[in-house]
Amino acid sequence: MKNLTKRQEEILNLIKTHILDLGFPPTRADIARSLGFKSPNAAEQHLRAIEKKGFIKILSGASRGIVLNDSENDQIPVIGLVAAGGPILAEENVEKTIPRSNNLLSSDIDYYLRVKGDSMVDIGIFEEDLIGVSKSANTKVGSVVVARINNEVTVKTLIEMTQNKVVLRAENQEYEDIIVNPEVEELAIEGSCVALLRESI
Amino acid sequence: MKNLTKRQEEILNLIKTHILDLGFPPTRADIARSLGFKSPNAAEQHLRAIEKKGFIKILSGASRGIVLNDSENDQIPVIGLVAAGGPILAEENVEKTIPRSNNLLSSDIDYYLRVKGDSMVDIGIFEEDLIGVSKSANTKVGSVVVARINNEVTVKTLIEMTQNKVVLRAENQEYEDIIVNPEVEELAIEGSCVALLRESI
DNA sequence: CAATATACTGTATATAATTACAGTAATTAT
DNA sequence: ATAATTACTGTAATTATATACAGTATATTG
Incomplete structure (x- = not known):
């Protein structure tokens, strides 16, 4: 096309x-x-x-x-477990797709990511929740971001970001801050979290 | 019509x-x-x-x-503050409506209720979140329900329900159980919570 | 019992809309 | 260098479409 x-x-x-x-x-x-x-x-x-x-x-x-x-364009992929290595949106990671409904969640969402683990429970993000991720929304200190560190994908709050020091914090006291030097380790901020869906309470 | x-x-x-x-x-x-x-x-x-x-x-x-x-039929009302007295779905309570997108949240949702207060934070329901409420979904012990006690609407977990004793629990240690005798006080279970939307993280 | 609503056929026409043909000019591929 | 693509104006014809008018017949409502 x-x-x-x-x-x-x-x-x-x-x-x-x-x-x-x-x-x-x-x-x-x-x-x-x-x-x-x-x-x-x-x-x-x-x-x-x-x-x-x-x-x-x-x-x-x-x-x-x-x-x-519009068929492809109209669907938002739901990403389950992200296989190590490849890109998040690789086909093997797509669990299902859901139709984009323009008005339901106003923000521009590029994909939904299914949450694994309990590292963000303190701000109400639970295992199995779907996080709406925007690749374009500007990430700033305080944003909840999808980060990839050495090929592992994680959701954390961005606390500090300088050229040689990035601090990511879990919103759960039982986890310690993740401190990364982007000049040494591979780090990519894939996007920021702009919405949340929970399909069962 | x-x-x-x-x-x-x-x-x-x-x-x-x-x-x-x-x-x-x-x-x-x-x-x-x-x-x-x-x-x-x-x-x-x-x-x-x-x-x-x-x-x-x-x-x-x-x-x-x-x-x-189709506007009314195709739209799910979002209920903000519920005025004391009248029915939840009364027009003055409708903050906005959002289009029903059948596949996005599979469950049958009759309305969204905007959460006030922090009584359910322990299970990840935060102030300003939208809770998808189903009037028809069967409520059982353990369900998160929308209850109306003496004309006040509240979201709690249903812990016990017998003819003369209903126990509703906040999911936040700082709140105490609400114990109601439906034979004495007015109590209605308006529906149960089947989904959750958060529009900003 | 008359008026109104439902459920059509049949004809006709103004206008709405697609679409073909003939150009001009600038930009971009090959 | 030449062909193709982009980006239009201008005209016109055919076809698609809305819609008015004149009927027929049955059912429902006041």
Whole structure:
């Protein structure tokens, strides 16, 4: 699936917004009006280009016959046990996927991570809970982050972060702080925790 | 909102199915074809009747301009502070609503209740969390329930329940058990907690 | 008993919408 | 260097669609 140009992305977003707002896709004229085109054909040609790149399907002869090809995009993966080594989002780690429901949890969540262990119980994060992780949300001191230290994935609170010293704290007195020197050990902050789901109480 | 006739319900379902399948509503001709009408006007008149009863809105001049009025049905209310006296689901208690996403939290949730206080922190239920409450899920000893005692709503664990003695326990050592005699005091178990959402960590 | 609602057929038309064809111009691949 | 892609304007025709008008027949409500 090729990348869309900036303009094409704009149009795809317009289509999605239109569907969200009104419940059905826009016409060529709607698109032209929204983006200031003077000819509906400008919209038509953009749509053809977007279809060619695989993001939509145009049903010929049907008014507003624009079908989104969102299936993968629409699902949020739930990551169970992370196998040592590979990337978190590797397919073998995906336990299941759940449909993205735009409004349910407002934050932008890239994946859910199933919590293992009791190291965060003091702030109400329990074993088997699902943590909503955002890769893009900015991590600062005090954030609960998903960190990978020497290929092991862990959820902790970020306490200190300088060039040669990173402190991660469990929210459970029985655990000690993890102090890492990123210049010596492998450390990656994979994302920060922005939401929590518990499926059984 | 009046009830739909059998035929009108059939048409409303057809519209919903069409949207689910293709992503946009059917035309009058589509409806006529699907149900075997020989005139698109049959569909038109049904649509007008369904609109009059408040289930859809027809946008004039727009092709496929059928908007579902599903808002109440499809939304799960989020209950903030419960005003003393009235029913939990009374309109003044509804803080917002969030769309029901069948697969996200599998259990059948009738409403979300925003948690006040710290009485359940030991099992990871914190202030401002949203608890998914099911009215129909069977409550048994050990369940976390939403109880109403003398018009005050509270979330506690059900410890004991006999005809003249109900024990509710906070999951926080600083609180004492609540012991109620339902024959003397007013007590209602409104539902049990089946899920939890936390929107910020 | 009359008025209204339900459930259609049948015809017709204005307009909404897709879509083809003919251009222009700048940018990006090959 | 040449072809393809991107990003449009402008026009026009065909088809898709909404929607009004004129009926028929049965059921329900006031």
